[in-house]
Amino acid sequence: MGIIRTDKWLEEEFDRPTKICEKLLPAFKGLSASKIYNQLIEFGMYRPSRMTKEIFTSLKENNIWKEVGFIFQDYKKKWGGPDIPIYLFPIGQDRSLFSRQTEKVKGGVSYPDKMFLFLSNRITSKELEALFVHEYHHICRLKKQSKRFEEYTLLDSIIIEGLAEYSVLVHCGRNYLADWCTLYTDTELENWWENYLHDNLDLKKGSRKHDDLLFGEGRFPKLLGYAAGFKIVEDYYKVHSYSTKITFTLPAKKYLLTEDNQTKKGRKK
Secondary structure, eight states: OEEOOHHHHHHHHTTOHHHHHHTTGGGSTTOOHHHHHHHHHTTTBOOOOHHHHHHHHHHHHTTHHHHHHHHHHHHHHHHTOOOOEEEEEEBOOSOBTTBOSSSOOEEEEEETTEEEEEEOTTOOHHHHHHHHHHHHHHHHHHHHOSSOGGGOBHHHHHHHHHHHHHHHHHHHOGGGSOGGGGSSOHHHHHHHIIIIIGGGTTOBTTSHHHHHHHHTOTTSOTTHHHHHHHHHHHHHHHHSOOOHHHHTTSOHHHHHHHHHHHHHHOOOO
16 A cells, blocks of 8 residues: 555546545545545645645655655554555645644644645655654554544543654654644643543543544633643653553553643642
């Protein structure tokens, strides 16, 4: 599998992305092409425009499909990860939950059996690697966990996001961390953990409140679950040795024990 030649699809049907999504029907059993497209738009997939067409042209000229292929083979070997299809598309340029910038550089979404990357022509090689590390870490952890994707709870979601971004810190460096890693102070996260998250950790993935807390919708702080997850994982690895392969299998509650202990005695500064 590996890199799917979506550049060929884009050459043929750039202005009809729903038509492109018809090629994804076997990967999204039970969904129509329009529902697949709407789902992918939420995570950054392009809408046809002059700007996104220019992005596609530039990505093609810069051999981005080949570059992602090299990164995939490197981490697949390094982590013993699964061979999954990877779909690349230009990133949309309308407003997004994940970016405060007018022009977005990258986005992505991972499923247990596939990955989608949404890219700007302005993305650097290191930013591309950081995006890939985050998304591929998700897939490796999902593959190694015993529970089904549908059984994931808010705690599982918080920890999987924190682990993926901590892996970016380890493999790419602090300069390539997502903005949400530093959105809030330790004191703010501690208070919100107690007030919002702690009593809702068993909420099932896909429920409205699970998503509101994870993404920070409504009255909740923006990307609350993401920011809390990174801090929990970072705290854990201040006192434990780090191994990427262990992060694929260690239960989410293992990280929570450290967080509860630190909350009781005050966070380390």
